[in-house]
Amino acid sequence: MDFQLxxxxxxxxxxxxxxxxxxxxxxxxxxxxxxxDAAAPGLAAGDAEPALDRGLWRExxxxxxxxxxxxxxxxxxxxxxxxxxxxxxxxxxxxxxxxLVATHLAAGEVPGAASGETVVTEVSRGLVPWLNAAxxxxxxxxxxxxxxxxxxxxxxxxxxxxxxxxxxxEATGPGTSPVGPLLTAAEQLGSAARTCEMAxxxxxxxxxxxxxxxAFQAVxxxxxxxLVRAEVARGAVYAAAVTGDVREIAAAxxxxxxxxxxxxxxxxxxxxxxxFTWEADVHLHLKRAWLRAELGWSAGEAEEMLxxxx
Amino acid sequence: xxxxxxxxxxxxxxxxxxxxQRVLPKLPPRPAPDDWPxxxxxxxxxxxxxYDAGYAGLHWPVDAGGQGATPTQxxxxxxxxxxxxxxxxxxxxxxLLHAGPTIAAVGTADQRARWLPxxxxxxxxxxxxxxxxxxxxxxxxxxxxxxxxxxxxxxSGTKIWTSHAEVADWCELLVRTDPDAPKHRGISWxxxxxDAPGVTVRPLRTLAGSTxxxxxxxxxxxxxxxxxxxxxxxGWRVTMVTLSxxxxxxxxxxxxxxxxxLGQLAAEARKNGRWDDPVLRRRLGRLSAEFGxxxxxxxxxxxxxxxxxxxGVPGTGGSVFKLRYSHARQELYDTAAAVxxxxxxxxxxxxxxxxxxxxxxxxxxxxxxxQRDIVAERILGLPKGR
Numbered sequence: 021m022d023f024q025l026x027x028x029x030x031x032x033x034x035x036x037x038x039x040x041x042x043x044x045x046x047x048x049x050x051x052x053x054x055x056x057d058a059a060a061p062g063l064a065a066g067d068a069e070p071a072l073d074r075g076l077w078r079e080x081x082x083x084x085x086x087x088x089x090x091x092x093x094x095x096x097x098x099x100x101x102x103x104x105x106x107x108x109x110x111x112x113x114x115x116x117x118x119x120l121v122a123t124h125l126a127a128g129e130v131p132g133a134a135s136g137e138t139v140v141t142e143v144s145r146g147l148v149p150w151l152n153a154a155x156x157x158x159x160x161x162x163x164x165x166x167x168x169x170x171x172x173x174x175x176x177x178x179x180x181x182x183x184x185x186x187x188x189x190e191a192t193g194p195g196t197s198p199v200g201p202l203l204t205a206a207e208q209l210g211s212a213a214r215t216c217e218m219a220x221x222x223x224x225x226x227x228x229x230x231x232x233x234x235a236f237q238a239v240x241x242x243x244x245x246x247l248v249r250a251e252v253a254r255g256a257v258y259a260a261a262v263t264g265d266v267r268e269i270a271a272a273x274x275x276x277x278x279x280x281x282x283x284x285x286x287x288x289x290x291x292x293x294x295x296f297t298w299e300a301d302v303h304l305h306l307k308r309a310w311l312r313a314e315l316g317w318s319a320g321e322a323e324e325m326l327x328x329x330x
Numbered sequence: 331x332x333x334x335x336x337x338x339x340x341x342x343x344x345x346x347x348x349x350x351q352r353v354l355p356k357l358p359p360r361p362a363p364d365d366w367p368x369x370x371x372x373x374x375x376x377x378x379x380x381y382d383a384g385y386a387g388l389h390w391p392v393d394a395g396g397q398g399a400t401p402t403q404x405x406x407x408x409x410x411x412x413x414x415x416x417x418x419x420x421x422x423x424x425x426l427l428h429a430g431p432t433i434a435a436v437g438t439a440d441q442r443a444r445w446l447p448x449x450x451x452x453x454x455x456x457x458x459x460x461x462x463x464x465x466x467x468x469x470x471x472x473x474x475x476x477x478x479x480x481x482x483x484x485x486s487g488t489k490i491w492t493s494h495a496e497v498a499d500w501c502e503l504l505v506r507t508d509p510d511a512p513k514h515r516g517i518s519w520x521x522x523x524x525d526a527p528g529v530t531v532r533p534l535r536t537l538a539g540s541t542x543x544x545x546x547x548x549x550x551x552x553x554x555x556x557x558x559x560x561x562x563x564x565g566w567r568v569t570m571v572t573l574s575x576x577x578x579x580x581x582x583x584x585x586x587x588x589x590x591x592l593g594q595l596a597a598e599a600r601k602n603g604r605w606d607d608p609v610l611r612r613r614l615g616r617l618s619a620e621f622g623x624x625x626x627x628x629x630x631x632x633x634x635x636x637x638x639x640x641x642g643v644p645g646t647g648g649s650v651f652k653l654r655y656s657h658a659r660q661e662l663y664d665t666a667a668a669v670x671x672x673x674x675x676x677x678x679x680x681x682x683x684x685x686x687x688x689x690x691x692x693x694x695x696x697x698x699x700x701q702r703d704i705v706a707e708r709i710l711g712l713p714k715g716r
Contacts, residue, residue, distance in 0.1 A: 021339060021402050022332045023626070023633040029331065102331050220710045235713040237699075240706035244653070247705055251650050255627035256619070262333050271619035323615030324608075330596035330618055 023259070025106075032103055036110040039083055043076060044114050046301070052117050053181045053304060069175075069184040072118050072139060072153035081136015085111075085120065086127040094128055095135070101199070105206040105261040112210025112280075115301075115308055117182045119150045121203045126158050143188055144315040148173060151186040180307040198269040201316050202260055205273045208280035208312055209250065209257045215280075215287035215305050216246040223290055233290070242290055246283045253279040267329050274322040280309035333629065335406070343406045349383055350414040357417070364541055370455055370497040373420035377452030386450040387426065389579075394434035394442060395450050401579065401635040405628070408582035418583070421494045425449035425456035429502040432519070432572040436560045445500070445521065457498035459489040459522070459546060460569075467700045469504075470513045470566060474548060476505035476520065482552040483507070483520065485528075488545065491694075495531045495544035498524050503553070508563050519565035521557040528552075538686035579635075580648065581655055582628055588662055589621045591681070595662075599669045613665050620658045627651055649701045650709070656691035656698060663688045 025033070052070050080086065089104055090096025097103075104124070111120055119141035123133050132138030132155070141154035148157060148170060157170050173186040220243050223234030233239045253276040260272040284306035288295035295302045317325075335343065358375070361368030380386045389404045390396020399407070419426060430449045433441055448454035465472040474487025485505055492501070501522045508516030522529070528551035533541040560568035596614055599605040631647045663685035667674035674682055692698045706712045 021335045021405075021629060021633060022636070023629045024637060025331060216710075220712065223712060231715075232713050234706075235715040237703065237715060240712050240715075241699070241702040243710055243712060244702035244705035247710060248650050248653050251647075252623050252627060252654050255630050256623035258331055258630070259333060259623075259626035262331050268622065271622050274616070274619045275623055319616075320608075320612060322619070323612040325615070326618040327596065327611040327615035330593055330614055 023262075029103065029106055032099075033106045033110065036083070036107050037113075039079075040110055040114050040116065043079060044116055048073075048076075049115055049182070049301065049304065055181070069152060070117065070182055072150060074139070077118060077139060078136040080116075080120075081134065086124045086136060087134035089124075090128045090134060096128070101202065101261040101264055102258065104203060105257060108203045108206035109210035109213075109257075112207030113214040115182060115211065115304055119154060121200050121207075122158060124203060125197070125200055126156070130156050130158060143170065146188055147176065147315065148186045148188055149183050149311075149315070152184065178311075180304075180311045182304060183308065183311055185311075198264075198266045201273045202257070202269045204312050204316050205253075205257050205260070205269070205276035208273075208276035208309060209253050211305050211309055212246075212250040212253060212276065212279035212283040215283040215302065216243065216250050218302065218305075219243055219246060219283075219287040219290040222287075222294075226292075239290060242286045246286050249275075249279040249283055267326055270317060270322040270325045273317050274319055274326075277309070277313040277316070277319065281306070281313060284309050335402070339402055339406060342403050343410060346385070346407060346410050347414070349385075350410065350416055353379055353383070354414060354416060360417075366494070366497045366541075370421050370494070373417065373422055374452040374455065376417040376420075377422050377426075377450075381451050386452075387430070390431065390434060390450075394430075395446050396434075401632045404579050405582055405632045408579060409586055412583035412586040421455045421497060422449070422452070423493065424458045424498075424502065425454065425500075428458060428572055429456040429500070429521070432502065432568060433521075433559055435571050436519075436568050440556075441521075441559060448499075454499040455494060455497055456500045456502060457492050457495045457524070459492055459501045459503040461489065461491045463488055463490050467697055470517065472504055472506060472517065474503070474505045475509070476507050476518060476553070478507070478555070479552075481555050483518075483555060483558070485520070485522070485548050485551045485553055487548050489548070490534070490543075490545050492531075492544050492546050493542050495524070495546050496533065500524060501546070504565055504569065507565075511563060514566045516563050517565035518562050519559045519568045520553050521559065522551065522553045526551050526553065536687075537689065538683055540687075579628075579632060581651070584659070585621060585625050585628060585655070588659060589625065591662065591666070591684075592617055592621060595666055595669050595681075602669070602671075604669055604671065610665070610668055613661075613668065617658070617662055617665060620654075620661075624651070624655055624658060627654075649696070649704045652696070653698055653701045653705070659691050660688045 055070050084097050085107060087096040088099045088107065092098050108120065119139065122142040123140040126140035127134035130138055130140050133140050138155045139150070139153055140156045140158050141148055141150045142158045151157070151170065151173055170188045172189045176185040176187050178185040220234065223239050223243060224232050226233050234243065256272040256275045260268040284302060288302045288306060291300055291302055294300050358372065361372050377386065384397065385407070387394070387396030388399045388407050392398040426449060430446060433445050449456065460469060462472050462474060474485060474489065476483040476485045483505065501524055503520045503522045504517055505520055506516050507518040510516070528549040530547040532545045534543040534545055535541055536543060592614065599610060599614070604610055628651070631651060634647065663681060666681040667685055670679060670681065673679050677683060707714060
């Protein structure tokens with residue numbers, strides 16, 4: 021047993037982090053949220069939809085974001101779920117926008133998905149993220165398969181300014197393939213780890229009563245709990261990636277959703293008034309975490325699945 | 331990331347499993363919970379069986395008489411002994427897990443030769459004299475005084491939370507040898523014979539009704555200077571050397587046991603009809619996620635320790651684990667009470683005493699509040715408060 025990252029996995033993570041730092045830094049994130057900047061109150065739904073950066077999407081494709089689990093004969097790297105999880109964790113850290121998981125799942129199935137030429141999204145719980153930007157709307161792979169356009173889609177005023185949403189008439193559940201929830205859990209893990217870092221950083225810099233607020237136990241203990249949530253979720257997500265076991269993935273999704281949402285909430289609290297502003301990035305983490313949690317397995321579904329196996 | 335065990339590790343597991351199958355049926359009946367002399371004899375007997383089979387001091391270094399096993403082998407040992415229902419470390423706890431490793435790390439050759447073999451063979455029991463009525467979380471403020479008088483220290487003070495004090499042969503004792511130095515710098519580590527004149531032990535009854543702890547009153551107890559391990563006034567560092575040997579294995583057996591209990595709770599709920607309550611089902615499902623993740627976190631920490639092995643490095647991951655585990659354990663037994671309903675008021679029913687003892691988990695070995703300070707300051711690098 022050696023449940024630690026291998027040197028190759030560390031190198032992969034470092035490479036992806038560096039690429040995203042270069043290609044999707046804070047300015048890019050704020051640009052993605054920019055339509056919402058102008059939008060604030062009273063804007064009609066759909067009027068301020070963020071654009072998907074197709075150039076970046078192709079670069080992600082070239083870097084193997086979508087193809088990394090495909091066989092070499094199909095242009096992939098023949099890597100496994102653990103590597104995919106590390107890549108999606110990095111995407112979650114920086115709040116990389118777009119239907120990343122749906123396009124990854126479509127690679128090898130929908131032409132152009134693997135290379136990043138085609139943007140693929142999917143329906144979940146009667147909602148479709150990135151409908152206007154997508155070339156293909158994919159159904160869950162366990163369903164009929166096939167590629168369909170969705171009729172009767174109505175724009176929704178998305179809570180997450182970096183993820184446009186449409187409502188569709190049919191009420192589809194979340195997919196039955198566990199790979200989607202696993203990769204989403206990896207994104208949630210990345211976000212949870214990042215908001216922990218942000219809170220710690222802020223608590224070291226912000227001073228009140230003549231000392232950094234991080235010297236106060238009340239703040240310190242919030243930060244400690246954030247780390248605990250992120251690290252417990254990490255153990256669950258990484259192990260689920262190694263075993264591929266559906267129940268272990270359900271547990272990972274449950275813990276990672278909770279870590280992402282609760283850590284964003286605590287980060288907001290540590291930021292104090294700044295946390296309530298549009299300008300700080302905290303709300304972007306919280307809103308995306310809410311969105312990912314809502315479109316995946318619910319806590320109740322995951323808990324029932326785990327209880328049934330007891 | 332690899333969760334499969336190597337051929338060598340599986341071989342170790344298979345041999346251990348076969349041995350456990352052979353010897354466990356030969357164990358004498360377990361003594362009653364409050365029969366401390368009986369428990370001492372039982373626990374030492376088990377330690378002797380481990381010694382004869384070559385499993386004593388599994389994780390101790392070879393030059394201290396141990397087996398020098400890897401952290402993963404130690405994990406397997408704890409997992410398999412729990413699964414097989416083998417006795418717990420019990421009265422051997424302090425000797426094997428704290429006093430012994432401290433002497434192995436810091437003691438002189440004479441001290442190692444005197445004290446280590448009896449621990450490994452199951453001849454002697456150690457207890458721990460660290461906490462005091464006024465020195466709990468702030469352990470370094472301890473006030474038990476040791477005054478040098480010729481070749482002995484004269485020790486007076488009060489210790490508390492001393493497990494197995496009534497049946498121990500030796501006590502690893504922290505005393506203040508320099509009252510004028512800063513609090514961490516005036517402490518020394520002594521091995522005190524429990525039969526020395528002036529030692530009085532009074533059992534302390536816990537809220538669970540048990541008497542595993544005691545108070546210990548020391549009235550001018552003479553302890554030979556030769557019994558000091560490490561330099562004079564250096565006892566704080568001596569103690570921390572061993573605490574830092576934590577390799578993520580502290581709760582392995584308990585996590586295995588909690589997962590088994592969870593399965594039993596589900597079976598009981600299905601039997602008594604409470605399974606139809608979706609709120610209860612979801613609580614059980616969440617606990618399954620929780621303990622599954624804690625098991626994986628254990629494997630993660632053990633693998634990390636395996637990589638750091640050559641350095642013998644402290645692991646702060648233990649604090650992260652303990653914070654979550656102690657809370658999860660309390661939630662497990664609160665959920666057990668929900669499964670039992672009114673039967674949760676009957677102490678004769680399984681799990682109800684465990685529910686009471688679980689209350690100590692967020693307090694013992696560093697309260698959750700202290701653990702959060704440790705995580706925040708040592709891992710996250712937040713500044714110390716005023």
